Amino acid sequence: MIKVVIIGSGNVAQHLIAAFQNPHRPGTEIELVQVYSRQIKSVSHLIDLEKVTNNFNTLVEADIYIISVSDDAIAEVSSNLAFKNRLVVHTSGSVSLHALDENNRRGVFYPLQTFTKNKVVDFNIIPICLESENGIDYELLDKVAKSISGTVYAINSEQRKALHVVAVFVNNFTNHLYQIGQEICQEHQVPFEILRPLIAETVRKIMVLSPQEAQTGPAKRNDTSTIEAHEAFLSNENHLTIYKILTQSIQENGKKL
Amino acid sequence: MIKVVIIGSGNVAQHLIAAFQNPHRPGTEIELVQVYSRQIKSVSHLIDLEKVTNNFNTLVEADIYIISVSDDAIAEVSSNLAFKNRLVVHTSGSVSLHALDENNRRGVFYPLQTFTKNKVVDFNIIPICLESENGIDYELLDKVAKSISGTVYAINSEQRKALHVVAVFVNNFTNHLYQIGQEICQEHQVPFEILRPLIAETVRKIMVLSPQEAQTGPAKRNDTSTIEAHEAFLSNENHLTIYKILTQSIQENGKKL
Numbered sequence: 001m002i003k004v005v006i007i008g009s010g011n012v013a014q015h016l017i018a019a020f021q022n023p024h025r026p027g028t029e030i031e032l033v034q035v036y037s038r039q040i041k042s043v044s045h046l047i048d049l050e051k052v053t054n055n056f057n058t059l060v061e062a063d064i065y066i067i068s069v070s071d072d073a074i075a076e077v078s079s080n081l082a083f084k085n086r087l088v089v090h091t092s093g094s095v096s097l098h099a100l101d102e103n104n105r106r107g108v109f110y111p112l113q114t115f116t117k118n119k120v121v122d123f124n125i126i127p128i129c130l131e132s133e134n135g136i137d138y139e140l141l142d143k144v145a146k147s148i149s150g151t152v153y154a155i156n157s158e159q160r161k162a163l164h165v166v167a168v169f170v171n172n173f174t175n176h177l178y179q180i181g182q183e184i185c186q187e188h189q190v191p192f193e194i195l196r197p198l199i200a201e202t203v204r205k206i207m208v209l210s211p212q213e214a215q216t217g218p219a220k221r222n223d224t225s226t227i228e229a230h231e232a233f234l235s236n237e238n239h240l241t242i243y244k245i246l247t248q249s250i251q252e253n254g255k256k257l
Numbered sequence: 258m259i260k261v262v263i264i265g266s267g268n269v270a271q272h273l274i275a276a277f278q279n280p281h282r283p284g285t286e287i288e289l290v291q292v293y294s295r296q297i298k299s300v301s302h303l304i305d306l307e308k309v310t311n312n313f314n315t316l317v318e319a320d321i322y323i324i325s326v327s328d329d330a331i332a333e334v335s336s337n338l339a340f341k342n343r344l345v346v347h348t349s350g351s352v353s354l355h356a357l358d359e360n361n362r363r364g365v366f367y368p369l370q371t372f373t374k375n376k377v378v379d380f381n382i383i384p385i386c387l388e389s390e391n392g393i394d395y396e397l398l399d400k401v402a403k404s405i406s407g408t409v410y411a412i413n414s415e416q417r418k419a420l421h422v423v424a425v426f427v428n429n430f431t432n433h434l435y436q437i438g439q440e441i442c443q444e445h446q447v448p449f450e451i452l453r454p455l456i457a458e459t460v461r462k463i464m465v466l467s468p469q470e471a472q473t474g475p476a477k478r479n480d481t482s483t484i485e486a487h488e489a490f491l492s493n494e495n496h497l498t499i500y501k502i503l504t505q506s507i508q509e510n511g512k513k514l
Contacts (some may be wrong), residue, residue, distance in 0.1 A: 007262055071480075093488075107435070110449060112452070113454060114456055114462070114473055116471075121458065126454055127451045127454060147328055151451075155447070157406065158445060161444075161490055162444070162490070163451060164439040165490055166441050166442055166452055168474055168500070169435075169461070169500075170452050170455060171456070171459045171473070171474065172472070172491050173499075175463065175471050177431050177434070178427055178463050178468035178471075179468035179469060179510065180506075181423040184419055184423050185423055188415060188416050188418075188419035189416065190419055190423075194369060194410060194465060195369070195423055195427050196463070197370060197382050197383055198427060198428055199431075199460060201378065202428045202432060202462070205373060205376075206384055206432065206453070206456060207453060207457070210449075211432055211436035215429070215436065216371055216429060217265060217428065217429030217511075218425065219425075219498060223328075230351075230421075230425060233419070238509065242426075242430075242503065242506060243426075244423075245502055249437075249495055249499060250429070253433075253436065
């Protein structure tokens with residue numbers, strides 16, 4: 001039996017608690033033995049209250065402690081742990097393994113996904129990126145990760161930084177392009193809903209094609225007259241700047257091929 | 258019986274031919290009576306050859322002629338039609354209704370979707386944006402559009418221009434962000450596949466939330482230290498420029514709220 005403790009009660013912590021309560025592979029002997037939450041109430045809908053503590057000194061013994069708190073708090077929380085030489089990991093995409101206090105064996109357990117509070121996600125399809133300081137700890141992390149997810153990767157700190165930046169591009173930035181789209185729709189009294197099937201198809205394409213194969217549009221075709229018409233149409237300076245820069249970037253890419 | 262002729266054999270034309278051959282609402286009395294294609298062979302897999310012509314002078318009489326050719330060719334093709342006062346529409350998002358020759362009644366039949374050759378799409382969920390010069394023609398267009406799609410909108414030229422620009426943002430530009438993501442992955446030897454579940458979830462969110470509600474990430478949180486770490490990490494000038502501009506745009510949006 002592998003005993004897991006989760007420290008934290010935020011968005012990612014809550015999704016992890018739910019996933020470990022209902023593991024994908026029930027045969028795997030993983031048990032979530034305790035959750036640390038400053039506000040005990042905030043996880044009471046997820047786990048029996050007797051398994052919840054708000055006192056670091058009452059943390060039980062476990063094989064792995066998963067610190068799932070905001071990036072800024074990881075170092076401090078890890079230094080608050082009153083034990084030594086146990087496996088302690090964090091769940092952040094952008095924080096180094098070395099941010100964790102060196103009193104314990106350190107690792108990273110980074111689920112690469114955007115989590116929305118109260119929106120159930122299928123953890124089985126969420127990639128979990130693992131890092132550890134030694135092979136035995138890696139094997140332990142691997143077992144724990146595979147109990148909730150079908151896709152587990154060994155990712156070092158440098159690669160994890162790259163993934164975190166890429167996540168900003170493909171998640172935060174694409175969402176911002178949707179936001180700009182909605183602003184233009186509102187300006188011209190068109191319902192944004194009309195665009196949803198196009199958005200869905202754009203993503204269906206990227207599931208089977210490379211971004212290069214999937215690229216279409218006036219910039220890709222070097223269709224100067226359409227590009228000029230679009231630029232003349234955009235009344236918002238900020239929208240225009242972004243239009244120009246992304247168009248130019250697509251055109252430069254075309255030249256490289 | 259409403260008789261339809263399609264003029265063109267490109268990507269959109271081929272998807273329209275397939276859709277009219279297999280209409281969503283078979284009860285509707287719509288018939289694709291003829292297809293004009295310069296190269297007869299290019300549509301031979303879609304329709305009986307006896308219904309295909311490569312000669313404008315042999316176009317049969319019909320209730321509606323759908324010109325689905327490249328934007329540049331619309332005006333010329335419409336002026337090659339040897340008849341008058343019939344309903345002639347084009348399928349472009351960016352070309353004015355007035356580009357069509359005024360010898361005939363004019364309209365627009367714009368399916369708002371990204372079409373990939375040889376990839377079947379479910380036309381029923383593709384919004385079709387209609388425009389005409391009078392109400393009777395609109396009714397006809399509406400019947401024809403509703404025979405293949407469940408979502409049909411009256412969209413004037415100004416709104417259609419807006420939609421076309423927005424389509425560039427939410428389709429072409431988001432795909433380019435995937436491309437940048439892939440470039441960063443390659444540089445750091447991470448498989449781009451790890452990002453696919455995140456991309457899929459980003460889009461699932463936008464189907465139920467507004468872009469504003471769905472926005473997350475360091476720019477949204479004004480997490481300066483993560484933003485600075487990302488900027489220091491990006492070695493490609495172009496990636497860095499795009500990162501900075503989109504981050505700034507998200508931050509400016511936050512201030513407006």
